[in-house]
Amino acid sequence: EVQVLESGGGLVQPGGSLRLSCGASGFIFSNFAMTWVRQAPGKGLEWVSTVTGGGGTTYYADSVKGRFTISRDNSKNTVSLQMSNLRADDTAVYYCAKGTRGFGDTHLDSWGQGTLVTVSS
Amino acid sequence: EVVMTQSPVALSVSPGERATLSCRASETVSTNLAWYQQKPGQAPILLIYSASTRASGTPARFSGSGSGTEFTLTISSLQSDDCAIYYCQQYDKWPPFTFGQGTKVEIK
Numbered sequence: 001e002v003q004v005l006e007s008g009g010g011l012v013q014p015g016g017s018l019r020l021s022c023g024a025s026g027f028i029f030s031n032f033a034m035t036w037v038r039q040a041p042g043k044g045l046e047w048v049s050t051v052t053g054g055g056g057t058t059y060y061a062d063s064v065k066g067r068f069t070i071s072r073d074n075s076k077n078t079v080s081l082q083m084s085n086l087r088a089d090d091t092a093v094y095y096c097a098k099g100t101r102g103f104g105d106t107h108l109d110s111w112g113q114g115t116l117v118t119v120s121s
Numbered sequence: 122e123v124v125m126t127q128s129p130v131a132l133s134v135s136p137g138e139r140a141t142l143s144c145r146a147s148e149t150v151s152t153n154l155a156w157y158q159q160k161p162g163q164a165p166i167l168l169i170y171s172a173s174t175r176a177s178g179t180p181a182r183f184s185g186s187g188s189g190t191e192f193t194l195t196i197s198s199l200q201s202d203d204c205a206i207y208y209c210q211q212y213d214k215w216p217p218f219t220f221g222q223g224t225k226v227e228i229k
Binding site: 035037044045046047050059060061062095100104105106107108109110111112113114 | 153155157159163164165166167170171176208210212213215216217218219220221222223
């Protein structure tokens with residue numbers, strides 16, 4: 001059974017940093033792209049970042065480019081999102097989701113339960 | 122960036138009736154379109170991909186159609202368990218992936 005589980009959310013001050021982690025199991029991790037999607041309170045879904053299966057290529061939404069860094073450790077079946085210079089509008093539930101092939105241009109077939117990031121003083 | 126526009130914003134349907142949700146892309150995305158269901162407090166789940174292929178576990182009452190810029194998600198006989206927000210997502214022209222703003226389905 002495919003499982004995806006996020007951790008690392010919490011309350012952080014504006015300008016601060018936070019690192020989210022996502023552990024996965026039930027599939028050959030390195031064969032699949034992994035993506036972070038966020039959802040601000042009461043709002044819709046917003047794509048944040050994707051890393052290809054091998055980890056060699058990363059993609060970012062304009063709203064987070066230069067502030068967030070996605071990475072993965074295929075030996076540990078984990079993907080991380082390092083977030084810095086956080087702003088109030090980064091407040092959201094962050095979901096980790098699995099793609100259906102190694103490159104990122106796919107739908108997302110398994111999602112974690114999400115982790116809440118709150119940016120506030 | 123491909124803009125995805127869903128309509129209506131909200132839909133109220135009687136149990137057993139048909140619900141039809143629309144999604145329009147600002148430019149062609151071929152059939153590289155997915156539909157997700159999200160219930161309150163829960164993560165989204167994949168319902169449909171490649172515009173019309175049901176994901177594993179998706180009930181047969183859900184069907185998807187369309188190509189290019191116009192897509193439809195149909196729930197043939199609405200059940201109470203189907204109350205949720207439904208999002209479309211294109212993965213043809215990316216980055217970025219783009220989602221529609223969602224359609225909320227309620228029981229009348």
